[in-house]
């Protein structure tokens with residue numbers, strides 16, 4: 001009897017320790033869903049935005065608060081899944097987003113982090129018309145007037161968390177990104193416990209593309225377990241740019257636990273399940289019109305040729 005108890009205790013210790021140590025990984029996404037989280041929910045993120053199927057809503061406007069102020073209090077962590085910057089200053093002076101796109105309520109920044117790929121054509125979580133970008137930045141905000149903390153806002157699942165997503169392309173060097181690139185470089189091999197409080201100032205506006213007016217909005221979830229739903233996603237249409245050497249800082253980032261590269265830390269595309277994606281701008285009608293015209297003119301020409309060949313041949317036939 002005592003032996004049986006010892007075995008049971010040993011086995012439960014083993015299960016508990018493996019549960020803690022294993023955590024979750026991007027290579028095993030189908031096992032994210034379990035009874036306690038929402039990873040198999042019906043409003044999951046990320047999604048592929050089909051610009052031919054978005055709903056134009058001309059009233060959508062995004063406004064920035066303190067995005068042009070230097071970010072003073074924050075800490076940076078290599079958490080094994082990403083490089084994350086947590087805002088540690090007082091809420092009142094935190095950068096924030098608002099505007100009609102958020103029903104004019106103020107959403108304060110809690111943290112931001114990146115997703116990236118091992119090559120140019122993969123990396124971002126969201127896609128536009130099937131196209132991925134090498135890097136996607138997530139700026140996570142919450143409605144502090146409604147909830148004290150980000151985790152309480154998440155638990156409420158009531159639209160009190162909004163993530164602003166920004167794509168990056170590899171083009172020319174971006175001087176405004178250099179501070180962030182340096183920090184990523186410093187934390188490439190750091191453990192989660194070695195998070196660093198940095199003194200260099202970051203200005204969030206430098207992380208945004210020139211045009212931050214063209215955006216998409218939809219309701220989704222966290223893209224990592226527990227995949228909590230009830231988030232308002234705002235996706236900027238125009239990508240920002242970084243240089244090749246700046247992008248390469250990402251490629252050197254490793255998960256200290258496994259010793260493996262973090263690159264390709266993106267979740268696979270989730271089904272839309274009838275959700276509506278809105279856009280603040282009219283989809284590219286010129287392109288759309290051109291495609292339609294090209295298709296219809298091809299059909300007309302083909303029909304005309306068939307018609308001509310029948311009509312053109314039959315008089316000849318009737319003459320003979």
Ligand SMILES: *[C@@H]1O[C@H](CO)[C@@H](O)[C@H](O)[C@H]1NC(C)=O
Nearest residue numbers: 057058059060100101102103
């Ligand atoms: C457009 O967005 C506004 C602001 O969020 C919202 O109140 C309105 O219902 C939206 N319009 C449509 C047609 O969905």
Ligand SMILES: [Zn+2]
Nearest residue numbers: 113115138223
């Ligand atoms: Zn993210």
